[in-house]
Amino acid sequence: MPGRTRILSAQGWASFIACFAVLAVVVPVLNLLPAASPLRLSDYLIPLLGKYACYALLALSLDLIWGYAGILSLGHGAFFALGGYAMGMYLMRQIGTRGVYANPILPDFMVFLNWPRLPWYWYGFNHFSFALVMVVLVPGLLALVFGWFAFRSRVSGVYLSIITQALTYALMLAFFRNDTGFGGNNGLTDFKDVLGFEIQAPGTRRGLYVVSIIALGAGFLLCRAIVASKLGRVLLALRDAEARVRFLGYSVEHTKLFVFTVSAVIAGIAGALYVPQVGIINPSEFSPANSIEIAIWVAVGGRGTLWGAALGGVLVSIAKTWLTGSLPEVWLFVEGSLFVLVTLALPGGIAGLLRKPSFGRGKRVPLVGEQPR
Protein backbone atom coordinates (compact mmCIF):
# COMPACT_ATOMS: atom_id res chain seq x y z
CA MET A 1 0.00 0.00 0.00
CA PRO A 2 1.47 3.36 -0.92
CA GLY A 3 2.25 5.82 1.84
CA ARG A 4 2.88 3.06 4.35
CA THR A 5 4.77 3.75 7.53
CA ARG A 6 5.55 0.18 8.62
CA ILE A 7 9.08 -0.28 9.90
CA LEU A 8 9.61 -3.59 8.10
CA SER A 9 7.56 -5.88 5.91
CA ALA A 10 6.67 -9.36 7.24
CA GLN A 11 9.51 -10.79 5.21
CA GLY A 12 11.83 -8.08 6.50
CA TRP A 13 10.97 -8.90 10.10
CA ALA A 14 11.60 -12.61 9.45
CA SER A 15 15.09 -11.92 8.04
CA PHE A 16 15.83 -9.44 10.79
CA ILE A 17 14.87 -11.86 13.57
CA ALA A 18 16.79 -14.71 11.91
CA CYS A 19 19.98 -12.62 11.59
CA PHE A 20 19.59 -11.30 15.11
CA ALA A 21 19.09 -14.78 16.57
CA VAL A 22 22.18 -16.14 14.82
CA LEU A 23 24.38 -13.23 15.91
CA ALA A 24 23.07 -12.70 19.44
CA VAL A 25 22.39 -16.32 20.46
CA VAL A 26 24.08 -18.87 18.18
CA VAL A 27 27.48 -17.15 18.10
CA PRO A 28 27.84 -16.88 21.93
CA VAL A 29 26.60 -20.47 22.34
CA LEU A 30 29.22 -21.72 19.86
CA ASN A 31 31.82 -19.83 21.89
CA LEU A 32 30.64 -21.59 25.05
CA LEU A 33 31.14 -25.10 23.62
CA PRO A 34 33.95 -27.18 25.15
CA ALA A 35 37.37 -26.47 23.71
CA ALA A 36 37.54 -29.90 22.05
CA SER A 37 34.38 -29.40 20.02
CA PRO A 38 35.04 -28.81 16.29
CA LEU A 39 32.21 -26.27 16.17
CA ARG A 40 33.67 -24.11 18.90
CA LEU A 41 34.20 -20.46 18.07
CA SER A 42 37.54 -19.48 19.54
CA ASP A 43 37.78 -16.67 22.09
CA TYR A 44 39.83 -14.33 19.92
CA LEU A 45 37.02 -14.15 17.35
CA ILE A 46 34.46 -12.73 19.79
CA PRO A 47 35.95 -9.23 20.25
CA LEU A 48 36.74 -9.21 16.53
CA LEU A 49 33.09 -9.86 15.69
CA GLY A 50 32.11 -7.30 18.30
CA LYS A 51 34.35 -4.77 16.59
CA TYR A 52 32.70 -5.50 13.24
CA ALA A 53 29.29 -5.00 14.85
CA CYS A 54 30.42 -1.53 15.97
CA TYR A 55 31.64 -0.75 12.46
CA ALA A 56 28.31 -1.94 11.06
CA LEU A 57 26.47 0.38 13.46
CA LEU A 58 28.75 3.24 12.41
CA ALA A 59 28.09 2.50 8.73
CA LEU A 60 24.36 2.49 9.46
CA SER A 61 24.60 5.94 11.03
CA LEU A 62 26.32 7.36 7.96
CA ASP A 63 23.87 5.70 5.59
CA LEU A 64 20.98 7.38 7.39
CA ILE A 65 22.27 10.82 6.45
CA TRP A 66 24.13 10.06 3.22
CA GLY A 67 21.90 7.47 1.63
CA TYR A 68 18.62 9.13 2.53
CA ALA A 69 19.29 12.84 3.03
CA GLY A 70 22.27 13.23 0.69
CA ILE A 71 24.46 14.63 3.49
CA LEU A 72 27.89 13.12 2.89
CA SER A 73 29.70 13.54 6.19
CA LEU A 74 33.38 12.78 5.79
CA GLY A 75 33.93 13.44 9.48
CA HIS A 76 31.69 10.82 11.01
CA GLY A 77 34.68 9.19 12.66
CA ALA A 78 34.75 12.23 14.97
CA PHE A 79 31.43 11.32 16.57
CA PHE A 80 32.51 7.69 16.82
CA ALA A 81 35.78 8.70 18.49
CA LEU A 82 34.07 11.11 20.91
CA GLY A 83 31.73 8.35 22.07
CA GLY A 84 34.80 6.14 22.37
CA TYR A 85 36.68 8.69 24.43
CA ALA A 86 33.72 9.13 26.80
CA MET A 87 33.74 5.39 27.41
CA GLY A 88 37.55 5.35 27.58
CA MET A 89 37.50 8.00 30.32
CA TYR A 90 35.22 5.82 32.42
CA LEU A 91 37.45 2.78 31.84
CA MET A 92 40.53 4.86 32.69
CA ARG A 93 39.10 5.91 36.02
CA GLN A 94 38.20 2.31 36.83
CA ILE A 95 41.90 1.43 36.78
CA GLY A 96 42.49 3.33 40.05
CA THR A 97 45.43 2.09 42.08
CA ARG A 98 46.17 -0.74 39.63
CA GLY A 99 47.94 1.77 37.35
CA VAL A 100 51.71 1.97 37.10
CA TYR A 101 51.77 4.96 39.44
CA ALA A 102 48.99 3.58 41.65
CA ASN A 103 47.31 6.95 41.94
CA PRO A 104 43.71 6.40 43.09
CA ILE A 105 42.34 9.44 41.21
CA LEU A 106 44.70 10.45 38.42
CA PRO A 107 45.19 8.26 35.35
CA ASP A 108 48.81 7.32 34.69
CA PHE A 109 49.40 9.85 31.92
CA MET A 110 48.41 12.73 34.20
CA VAL A 111 50.82 11.58 36.91
CA PHE A 112 53.52 11.29 34.26
CA LEU A 113 52.80 14.86 33.10
CA ASN A 114 52.95 16.06 36.74
CA TRP A 115 49.36 17.22 36.79
CA PRO A 116 48.41 18.10 40.36
CA ARG A 117 44.72 17.32 40.06
CA LEU A 118 42.06 15.93 37.79
CA PRO A 119 40.85 18.44 35.16
CA TRP A 120 37.19 19.43 35.65
CA TYR A 121 36.04 17.68 32.49
CA TRP A 122 37.17 14.35 33.92
CA TYR A 123 34.80 14.72 36.88
CA GLY A 124 31.94 12.27 36.99
CA PHE A 125 33.53 9.74 34.67
CA ASN A 126 34.08 7.40 37.59
CA HIS A 127 30.33 6.73 37.33
CA PHE A 128 29.25 4.45 34.53
CA SER A 129 25.87 6.14 34.17
CA PHE A 130 27.51 9.55 33.80
CA ALA A 131 29.80 8.17 31.09
CA LEU A 132 26.79 6.70 29.26
CA VAL A 133 25.06 10.09 29.28
CA MET A 134 28.22 11.68 27.87
CA VAL A 135 28.48 9.00 25.15
CA VAL A 136 25.14 10.29 23.84
CA LEU A 137 25.43 13.93 24.81
CA VAL A 138 28.89 14.88 23.52
CA PRO A 139 28.54 13.64 19.91
CA GLY A 140 24.89 14.71 19.85
CA LEU A 141 25.62 18.23 21.06
CA LEU A 142 28.56 18.68 18.70
CA ALA A 143 26.41 17.53 15.77
CA LEU A 144 23.60 19.84 16.85
CA VAL A 145 25.82 22.92 17.06
CA PHE A 146 27.89 22.10 13.97
CA GLY A 147 24.80 21.15 11.98
CA TRP A 148 22.91 24.24 13.10
CA PHE A 149 25.58 26.52 11.71
CA ALA A 150 26.22 24.47 8.59
CA PHE A 151 22.60 23.86 7.57
CA ARG A 152 21.43 27.34 8.49
CA SER A 153 24.12 28.78 6.22
CA ARG A 154 22.91 26.29 3.57
CA VAL A 155 26.23 24.58 3.28
CA SER A 156 25.58 21.39 1.37
CA GLY A 157 27.10 18.97 -1.09
CA VAL A 158 30.85 18.75 -1.33
CA TYR A 159 31.29 21.91 0.74
CA LEU A 160 29.68 20.21 3.69
CA SER A 161 31.85 17.13 3.14
CA ILE A 162 34.94 19.31 3.23
CA ILE A 163 34.05 21.09 6.46
CA THR A 164 33.23 17.78 8.15
CA GLN A 165 36.73 16.67 7.17
CA ALA A 166 38.10 19.84 8.71
CA LEU A 167 36.09 19.19 11.87
CA THR A 168 37.52 15.73 12.43
CA TYR A 169 41.01 16.91 11.50
CA ALA A 170 40.84 19.76 14.00
CA LEU A 171 39.68 17.38 16.71
CA MET A 172 42.50 15.00 15.86
CA LEU A 173 45.08 17.76 16.29
CA ALA A 174 43.48 18.82 19.56
CA PHE A 175 43.43 15.29 20.95
CA PHE A 176 47.06 14.72 19.89
CA ARG A 177 48.16 17.46 22.28
CA ASN A 178 49.08 16.32 25.77
CA ASP A 179 47.67 19.54 27.20
CA THR A 180 44.16 18.73 25.99
CA GLY A 181 44.06 16.14 28.73
CA PHE A 182 43.10 12.96 26.91
CA GLY A 183 46.41 11.16 26.95
CA GLY A 184 47.94 12.77 23.85
CA ASN A 185 48.95 10.47 21.04
CA ASN A 186 48.89 7.37 23.24
CA GLY A 187 45.24 7.95 23.96
CA LEU A 188 43.55 5.95 26.66
CA THR A 189 44.45 2.30 27.20
CA ASP A 190 45.48 -0.41 29.73
CA PHE A 191 41.86 -0.77 30.83
CA LYS A 192 41.28 -3.27 33.63
CA ASP A 193 37.57 -3.75 34.07
CA VAL A 194 34.15 -2.54 33.07
CA LEU A 195 31.31 -2.48 35.64
CA GLY A 196 33.47 -4.70 37.83
CA PHE A 197 34.04 -7.37 35.19
CA GLU A 198 37.58 -8.05 34.07
CA ILE A 199 37.79 -6.61 30.58
CA GLN A 200 39.93 -9.40 29.09
CA ALA A 201 37.83 -12.25 30.48
CA PRO A 202 36.03 -14.36 27.84
CA GLY A 203 32.72 -13.86 29.65
CA THR A 204 33.05 -10.07 29.58
CA ARG A 205 33.96 -10.11 25.91
CA ARG A 206 30.96 -12.28 25.15
CA GLY A 207 28.80 -9.83 27.06
CA LEU A 208 30.23 -6.82 25.21
CA TYR A 209 29.74 -8.63 21.91
CA VAL A 210 26.08 -9.37 22.68
CA VAL A 211 25.48 -5.77 23.77
CA SER A 212 27.04 -4.60 20.48
CA ILE A 213 24.74 -6.87 18.49
CA ILE A 214 21.73 -5.58 20.44
CA ALA A 215 22.84 -1.99 19.76
CA LEU A 216 23.23 -2.82 16.07
CA GLY A 217 19.75 -4.32 15.93
CA ALA A 218 18.21 -1.41 17.82
CA GLY A 219 20.09 1.10 15.67
CA PHE A 220 18.83 -0.61 12.53
CA LEU A 221 15.23 -0.54 13.73
CA LEU A 222 15.52 3.12 14.77
CA CYS A 223 16.89 4.09 11.36
CA ARG A 224 14.19 2.02 9.65
CA ALA A 225 11.52 3.75 11.74
CA ILE A 226 12.84 7.13 10.58
CA VAL A 227 13.17 6.29 6.89
CA ALA A 228 9.83 4.47 6.75
CA SER A 229 8.03 7.49 8.19
CA LYS A 230 6.79 10.47 6.24
CA LEU A 231 9.94 12.22 7.43
CA GLY A 232 11.92 9.55 5.57
CA ARG A 233 10.16 10.55 2.37
CA VAL A 234 10.94 14.20 3.11
CA LEU A 235 14.60 13.15 3.42
CA LEU A 236 14.56 11.48 -0.01
CA ALA A 237 12.77 14.50 -1.42
CA LEU A 238 15.32 16.97 -0.13
CA ARG A 239 18.17 14.75 -1.29
CA ASP A 240 16.82 15.03 -4.84
CA ALA A 241 15.27 18.54 -4.93
CA GLU A 242 16.03 20.59 -1.86
CA ALA A 243 14.55 23.88 -3.09
CA ARG A 244 11.24 22.19 -3.90
CA VAL A 245 10.98 20.88 -0.35
CA ARG A 246 11.35 24.41 0.99
CA PHE A 247 8.55 25.68 -1.24
CA LEU A 248 6.33 22.91 0.10
CA GLY A 249 6.75 24.44 3.56
CA TYR A 250 9.09 21.90 5.19
CA SER A 251 12.09 23.23 7.07
CA VAL A 252 15.08 21.68 5.33
CA GLU A 253 17.35 22.92 8.14
CA HIS A 254 15.37 21.27 10.94
CA THR A 255 14.96 18.04 9.04
CA LYS A 256 18.66 17.78 8.28
CA LEU A 257 19.61 18.78 11.80
CA PHE A 258 17.37 16.08 13.23
CA VAL A 259 18.82 13.19 11.23
CA PHE A 260 22.37 14.52 11.50
CA THR A 261 22.12 14.58 15.29
CA VAL A 262 20.47 11.16 15.51
CA SER A 263 23.20 9.83 13.24
CA ALA A 264 25.97 11.35 15.37
CA VAL A 265 24.50 9.81 18.53
CA ILE A 266 24.38 6.37 16.91
CA ALA A 267 28.00 6.81 15.81
CA GLY A 268 28.95 7.80 19.38
CA ILE A 269 27.29 4.69 20.81
CA ALA A 270 29.17 2.57 18.27
CA GLY A 271 32.43 4.16 19.42
CA ALA A 272 31.61 3.58 23.09
CA LEU A 273 31.05 -0.14 22.43
CA TYR A 274 34.16 -0.35 20.27
CA VAL A 275 36.64 0.92 22.86
CA PRO A 276 36.27 -1.77 25.57
CA GLN A 277 36.49 -4.47 22.89
CA VAL A 278 39.67 -3.23 21.23
CA GLY A 279 41.14 -1.98 24.51
CA ILE A 280 42.34 1.41 23.28
CA ILE A 281 41.16 4.77 21.96
CA ASN A 282 43.64 7.24 20.50
CA PRO A 283 43.53 10.33 18.27
CA SER A 284 44.11 8.31 15.09
CA GLU A 285 40.39 7.45 15.26
CA PHE A 286 39.80 11.10 14.35
CA SER A 287 41.98 10.90 11.25
CA PRO A 288 40.22 12.05 8.06
CA ALA A 289 41.17 8.79 6.34
CA ASN A 290 39.14 6.83 8.88
CA SER A 291 36.08 8.88 8.14
CA ILE A 292 36.52 8.42 4.41
CA GLU A 293 36.70 4.69 5.01
CA ILE A 294 33.23 4.80 6.56
CA ALA A 295 31.92 6.36 3.36
CA ILE A 296 33.59 3.56 1.39
CA TRP A 297 31.83 0.93 3.54
CA VAL A 298 28.49 2.54 2.81
CA ALA A 299 29.17 2.93 -0.91
CA VAL A 300 30.31 -0.68 -1.23
CA GLY A 301 27.38 -2.02 0.77
CA GLY A 302 24.80 0.13 -0.96
CA ARG A 303 23.63 3.64 -0.10
CA GLY A 304 20.12 4.14 1.10
CA THR A 305 19.52 0.55 2.14
CA LEU A 306 20.72 0.51 5.80
CA TRP A 307 21.29 -3.26 5.89
CA GLY A 308 23.56 -2.97 2.86
CA ALA A 309 25.63 -0.27 4.55
CA ALA A 310 26.00 -2.43 7.68
CA LEU A 311 27.04 -5.38 5.53
CA GLY A 312 29.51 -3.16 3.66
CA GLY A 313 31.04 -2.09 6.96
CA VAL A 314 31.60 -5.70 7.95
CA LEU A 315 32.82 -7.01 4.58
CA VAL A 316 35.27 -4.19 3.89
CA SER A 317 36.59 -4.46 7.46
CA ILE A 318 37.07 -8.22 7.10
CA ALA A 319 38.94 -7.59 3.85
CA LYS A 320 41.05 -5.00 5.64
CA THR A 321 41.82 -7.29 8.59
CA TRP A 322 42.83 -10.04 6.20
CA LEU A 323 44.83 -7.94 3.72
CA THR A 324 46.63 -5.74 6.23
CA GLY A 325 47.70 -9.01 7.86
CA SER A 326 48.90 -10.82 4.76
CA LEU A 327 49.74 -8.08 2.25
CA PRO A 328 49.82 -4.77 4.16
CA GLU A 329 51.25 -2.74 1.28
CA VAL A 330 48.35 -3.47 -1.10
CA TRP A 331 45.46 -2.61 1.20
CA LEU A 332 45.32 1.11 0.40
CA PHE A 333 45.30 0.38 -3.32
CA VAL A 334 42.56 -2.19 -2.90
CA GLU A 335 40.49 0.22 -0.82
CA GLY A 336 40.92 3.09 -3.27
CA SER A 337 40.10 1.02 -6.31
CA LEU A 338 37.12 -0.50 -4.50
CA PHE A 339 35.65 2.96 -4.09
CA VAL A 340 36.31 3.97 -7.68
CA LEU A 341 34.93 0.69 -8.98
CA VAL A 342 31.77 0.80 -6.91
CA THR A 343 31.09 4.43 -7.80
CA LEU A 344 31.51 3.84 -11.51
CA ALA A 345 30.22 0.32 -12.05
CA LEU A 346 28.01 -0.48 -9.09
CA PRO A 347 26.25 2.64 -7.81
CA GLY A 348 23.79 0.51 -5.84
CA GLY A 349 26.58 -1.37 -4.08
CA ILE A 350 26.22 -4.96 -2.96
CA ALA A 351 22.63 -4.36 -1.91
CA GLY A 352 21.89 -3.07 -5.41
CA LEU A 353 23.12 -6.37 -6.88
CA LEU A 354 20.87 -8.41 -4.64
CA ARG A 355 17.76 -6.31 -4.92
CA LYS A 356 15.50 -6.90 -7.88
CA PRO A 357 15.61 -3.90 -10.20
CA SER A 358 12.55 -1.78 -9.62
CA PHE A 359 10.81 -0.35 -12.64
CA GLY A 360 11.60 3.20 -13.53
CA ARG A 361 13.70 4.09 -10.52
CA GLY A 362 16.48 4.63 -12.97
CA LYS A 363 17.40 8.15 -12.06
CA ARG A 364 20.95 8.22 -10.86
CA VAL A 365 21.23 9.42 -7.30
CA PRO A 366 24.10 11.90 -6.95
CA LEU A 367 26.92 11.14 -4.53
CA VAL A 368 26.18 14.26 -2.55
CA GLY A 369 23.04 16.33 -2.24
CA GLU A 370 21.77 18.82 -4.75
CA GLN A 371 24.07 21.78 -5.21
CA PRO A 372 22.65 25.17 -4.34
CA ARG A 373 21.54 26.96 -7.47
Add this chain to the structure above:
Amino acid sequence: MTHTVHEGAASSRPLLYLDGVTVSFDGFKALNALSLVVENGELRSIIGPNGAGKTTMMDVVTGKTRPETGTVLYDGDVDLTRLDETAIANLGIGRKFQRPTVFENLSVFENLELAQKNQRGTWQTLRARLGPGLREGIARTLETIGLAGRESVPAGALSHGQKQWLEIGMLLIQDQRLLLLDEPVAGMTDRETEATAELILALAGERTIIVVEHDMEFVRSLGARVTVLHEGSVLAEGSIDHVQSDPAVIEVYLGR
Protein backbone atom coordinates in the same frame (compact mmCIF):
# COMPACT_ATOMS: atom_id res chain seq x y z
CA MET B 1 -22.32 42.51 11.60
CA THR B 2 -18.69 42.88 12.57
CA HIS B 3 -18.04 39.77 10.52
CA THR B 4 -19.28 41.44 7.33
CA VAL B 5 -17.23 44.51 8.06
CA HIS B 6 -14.15 42.37 8.48
CA GLU B 7 -14.77 40.54 5.21
CA GLY B 8 -15.29 43.82 3.44
CA ALA B 9 -12.00 45.07 4.77
CA ALA B 10 -10.21 41.90 3.74
CA SER B 11 -11.47 41.94 0.16
CA SER B 12 -10.63 45.61 -0.30
CA ARG B 13 -6.95 45.14 0.45
CA PRO B 14 -4.79 43.43 -2.17
CA LEU B 15 -3.50 39.92 -1.48
CA LEU B 16 -0.13 40.72 -2.97
CA TYR B 17 1.42 44.16 -3.06
CA LEU B 18 4.82 44.89 -4.59
CA ASP B 19 6.18 48.41 -4.68
CA GLY B 20 9.52 49.68 -5.94
CA VAL B 21 11.12 46.23 -5.84
CA THR B 22 14.65 46.15 -7.20
CA VAL B 23 16.88 43.11 -7.56
CA SER B 24 20.20 43.16 -9.34
CA PHE B 25 22.69 40.45 -10.16
CA ASP B 26 26.21 41.76 -10.77
CA GLY B 27 24.91 45.14 -11.86
CA PHE B 28 22.20 43.69 -14.12
CA LYS B 29 18.81 44.83 -12.85
CA ALA B 30 16.56 41.78 -12.97
CA LEU B 31 13.81 43.82 -11.33
CA ASN B 32 13.83 47.58 -11.63
CA ALA B 33 11.46 49.35 -9.22
CA LEU B 34 8.74 46.83 -10.00
CA SER B 35 5.28 47.61 -8.69
CA LEU B 36 2.47 45.11 -8.93
CA VAL B 37 -0.84 44.73 -7.12
CA VAL B 38 -2.85 41.52 -7.24
CA GLU B 39 -6.30 41.50 -5.67
CA ASN B 40 -7.71 38.73 -3.54
CA GLY B 41 -9.25 36.06 -5.76
CA GLU B 42 -7.83 37.54 -8.94
CA LEU B 43 -6.45 35.59 -11.88
CA ARG B 44 -3.52 37.44 -13.40
CA SER B 45 -1.35 36.60 -16.40
CA ILE B 46 2.17 37.91 -16.65
CA ILE B 47 3.98 37.97 -19.97
CA GLY B 48 7.23 39.46 -21.14
CA PRO B 49 10.33 38.58 -23.15
CA ASN B 50 13.13 36.48 -21.71
CA GLY B 51 14.98 38.32 -18.96
CA ALA B 52 12.02 40.59 -18.24
CA GLY B 53 12.10 39.51 -14.59
CA LYS B 54 9.13 37.16 -14.46
CA THR B 55 10.87 34.34 -12.62
CA THR B 56 12.80 36.76 -10.42
CA MET B 57 9.48 38.29 -9.37
CA MET B 58 8.33 34.83 -8.27
CA ASP B 59 11.63 34.27 -6.48
CA VAL B 60 11.08 37.48 -4.53
CA VAL B 61 7.52 36.58 -3.56
CA THR B 62 8.47 33.06 -2.44
CA GLY B 63 11.51 34.18 -0.45
CA LYS B 64 14.18 32.66 -2.66
CA THR B 65 15.66 36.06 -3.52
CA ARG B 66 15.74 39.10 -1.27
CA PRO B 67 15.20 42.44 -2.96
CA GLU B 68 17.65 45.26 -2.32
CA THR B 69 14.89 47.81 -2.03
CA GLY B 70 11.14 47.80 -2.15
CA THR B 71 8.08 46.56 -0.32
CA VAL B 72 6.56 43.12 -0.70
CA LEU B 73 3.40 42.67 1.35
CA TYR B 74 1.11 39.66 1.52
CA ASP B 75 -2.47 39.91 2.72
CA GLY B 76 -2.12 43.54 3.71
CA ASP B 77 0.56 43.51 6.36
CA VAL B 78 2.86 40.48 6.14
CA ASP B 79 6.32 41.59 5.01
CA LEU B 80 7.56 38.77 2.78
CA THR B 81 11.09 40.16 2.53
CA ARG B 82 11.73 39.12 6.12
CA LEU B 83 10.65 35.50 5.75
CA ASP B 84 12.34 32.43 4.29
CA GLU B 85 10.90 29.99 1.74
CA THR B 86 9.53 27.62 4.34
CA ALA B 87 7.71 30.31 6.30
CA ILE B 88 6.26 31.83 3.13
CA ALA B 89 5.02 28.45 1.90
CA ASN B 90 3.31 27.98 5.26
CA LEU B 91 1.58 31.36 4.87
CA GLY B 92 -0.32 29.93 1.91
CA ILE B 93 1.81 30.77 -1.11
CA GLY B 94 2.46 27.89 -3.48
CA ARG B 95 4.68 27.74 -6.51
CA LYS B 96 5.03 25.68 -9.63
CA PHE B 97 8.44 25.85 -11.22
CA GLN B 98 9.22 26.54 -14.85
CA ARG B 99 10.92 23.18 -15.27
CA PRO B 100 8.63 20.57 -13.73
CA THR B 101 10.13 19.78 -10.35
CA VAL B 102 8.74 16.66 -8.77
CA PHE B 103 10.51 14.19 -6.51
CA GLU B 104 11.61 11.70 -9.11
CA ASN B 105 12.60 8.92 -6.73
CA LEU B 106 9.26 9.05 -4.92
CA SER B 107 6.03 7.63 -6.30
CA VAL B 108 3.23 9.84 -7.59
CA PHE B 109 1.31 9.04 -4.42
CA GLU B 110 4.24 9.98 -2.18
CA ASN B 111 4.74 13.25 -4.04
CA LEU B 112 1.15 14.19 -3.27
CA GLU B 113 1.46 12.92 0.30
CA LEU B 114 4.35 15.28 0.96
CA ALA B 115 2.54 18.21 -0.63
CA GLN B 116 -0.73 17.60 1.21
CA LYS B 117 -1.76 20.34 3.59
CA ASN B 118 -0.69 19.13 6.99
CA GLN B 119 1.51 19.99 9.90
CA ARG B 120 5.07 20.51 8.65
CA GLY B 121 7.16 20.29 11.82
CA THR B 122 9.96 17.72 11.90
CA TRP B 123 8.46 15.90 14.87
CA GLN B 124 4.92 15.89 13.45
CA THR B 125 6.27 14.62 10.14
CA LEU B 126 8.11 11.80 11.88
CA ARG B 127 4.92 10.70 13.60
CA ALA B 128 2.51 11.42 10.74
CA ARG B 129 0.01 8.72 9.82
CA LEU B 130 -2.08 8.64 6.67
CA GLY B 131 -5.70 8.52 7.80
CA PRO B 132 -8.61 7.69 5.46
CA GLY B 133 -9.41 11.38 5.05
CA LEU B 134 -5.93 12.12 3.76
CA ARG B 135 -6.00 9.08 1.45
CA GLU B 136 -9.31 10.28 0.05
CA GLY B 137 -7.83 13.72 -0.59
CA ILE B 138 -4.96 12.16 -2.50
CA ALA B 139 -7.34 9.93 -4.47
CA ARG B 140 -9.45 12.95 -5.44
CA THR B 141 -6.39 14.87 -6.59
CA LEU B 142 -5.22 11.87 -8.62
CA GLU B 143 -8.57 11.95 -10.43
CA THR B 144 -8.32 15.69 -11.06
CA ILE B 145 -4.85 15.48 -12.58
CA GLY B 146 -5.63 12.35 -14.58
CA LEU B 147 -3.10 10.15 -12.83
CA ALA B 148 -5.51 7.79 -11.06
CA GLY B 149 -4.18 4.24 -11.29
CA ARG B 150 -0.61 5.48 -11.68
CA GLU B 151 -0.07 6.38 -8.03
CA SER B 152 2.70 3.86 -7.40
CA VAL B 153 4.71 4.84 -10.48
CA PRO B 154 7.90 6.74 -9.61
CA ALA B 155 7.45 10.36 -10.61
CA GLY B 156 10.67 10.14 -12.62
CA ALA B 157 8.99 7.70 -15.01
CA LEU B 158 6.18 10.11 -15.96
CA SER B 159 6.05 11.98 -19.26
CA HIS B 160 6.88 15.68 -19.28
CA GLY B 161 3.23 16.72 -19.42
CA GLN B 162 2.31 14.29 -16.64
CA LYS B 163 5.05 15.76 -14.46
CA GLN B 164 3.59 19.22 -15.07
CA TRP B 165 0.22 17.90 -14.00
CA LEU B 166 1.63 16.15 -10.96
CA GLU B 167 3.21 19.41 -9.91
CA ILE B 168 -0.09 21.19 -10.37
CA GLY B 169 -1.71 18.44 -8.31
CA MET B 170 0.86 19.01 -5.58
CA LEU B 171 -0.07 22.67 -5.60
CA LEU B 172 -3.79 21.85 -5.40
CA ILE B 173 -3.46 19.41 -2.52
CA GLN B 174 -1.27 21.90 -0.68
CA ASP B 175 -4.41 24.02 -0.58
CA GLN B 176 -2.63 27.36 -0.91
CA ARG B 177 -4.33 30.72 -1.17
CA LEU B 178 -1.96 32.24 -3.71
CA LEU B 179 -0.65 30.12 -6.57
CA LEU B 180 2.31 31.16 -8.67
CA LEU B 181 2.48 29.17 -11.89
CA ASP B 182 5.65 29.55 -13.91
CA GLU B 183 4.95 28.42 -17.49
CA PRO B 184 2.44 25.74 -16.52
CA VAL B 185 1.82 24.54 -20.08
CA ALA B 186 5.41 24.46 -21.36
CA GLY B 187 5.94 21.20 -23.20
CA MET B 188 2.27 20.21 -23.07
CA THR B 189 0.21 18.97 -26.00
CA ASP B 190 -2.69 21.15 -27.21
CA ARG B 191 -5.18 18.96 -25.41
CA GLU B 192 -3.23 19.09 -22.17
CA THR B 193 -2.91 22.86 -22.53
CA GLU B 194 -6.65 23.15 -22.95
CA ALA B 195 -7.31 21.01 -19.90
CA THR B 196 -4.86 23.07 -17.86
CA ALA B 197 -6.64 26.29 -18.84
CA GLU B 198 -9.94 24.74 -17.76
CA LEU B 199 -8.44 23.72 -14.43
CA ILE B 200 -7.01 27.17 -13.79
CA LEU B 201 -10.31 28.84 -14.67
CA ALA B 202 -12.14 26.47 -12.34
CA LEU B 203 -9.82 27.46 -9.50
CA ALA B 204 -9.93 31.18 -10.20
CA GLY B 205 -11.96 33.13 -7.70
CA GLU B 206 -11.51 30.47 -5.06
CA ARG B 207 -7.76 31.06 -5.10
CA THR B 208 -5.61 33.91 -6.25
CA ILE B 209 -3.53 32.79 -9.22
CA ILE B 210 -0.61 34.38 -11.05
CA VAL B 211 0.33 32.70 -14.31
CA VAL B 212 3.57 33.44 -16.14
CA GLU B 213 3.36 32.23 -19.72
CA HIS B 214 4.84 32.64 -23.17
CA ASP B 215 2.01 30.91 -24.99
CA MET B 216 -0.23 33.75 -26.22
CA GLU B 217 -3.12 31.48 -27.14
CA PHE B 218 -3.10 30.12 -23.63
CA VAL B 219 -3.03 33.58 -22.07
CA ARG B 220 -5.93 34.59 -24.29
CA SER B 221 -7.92 31.53 -23.25
CA LEU B 222 -7.56 32.53 -19.60
CA GLY B 223 -9.18 35.89 -20.35
CA ALA B 224 -7.53 37.47 -17.35
CA ARG B 225 -5.92 40.82 -16.76
CA VAL B 226 -2.46 40.81 -18.31
CA THR B 227 0.69 42.49 -17.01
CA VAL B 228 3.57 42.92 -19.44
CA LEU B 229 7.02 43.01 -17.86
CA HIS B 230 10.02 44.44 -19.62
CA GLU B 231 13.52 44.95 -18.21
CA GLY B 232 12.32 44.42 -14.67
CA SER B 233 9.35 46.76 -14.59
CA VAL B 234 5.76 46.94 -15.77
CA LEU B 235 5.42 48.05 -19.38
CA ALA B 236 1.68 47.74 -19.75
CA GLU B 237 -1.32 46.33 -18.00
CA GLY B 238 -4.89 45.55 -19.06
CA SER B 239 -6.90 43.09 -21.11
CA ILE B 240 -5.08 40.94 -23.65
CA ASP B 241 -6.50 42.98 -26.53
CA HIS B 242 -5.45 46.18 -24.83
CA VAL B 243 -1.84 45.13 -24.30
CA GLN B 244 -1.54 43.50 -27.72
CA SER B 245 -2.45 46.80 -29.34
CA ASP B 246 -0.11 48.84 -27.16
CA PRO B 247 2.67 50.13 -29.46
CA ALA B 248 5.35 49.83 -26.75
CA VAL B 249 4.42 46.21 -26.14
CA ILE B 250 4.40 45.44 -29.85
CA GLU B 251 7.84 46.90 -30.16
CA VAL B 252 9.58 45.05 -27.36
CA TYR B 253 7.74 41.80 -27.34
CA LEU B 254 5.09 40.94 -29.84
CA GLY B 255 6.67 42.60 -32.82
CA ARG B 256 9.83 40.55 -32.69
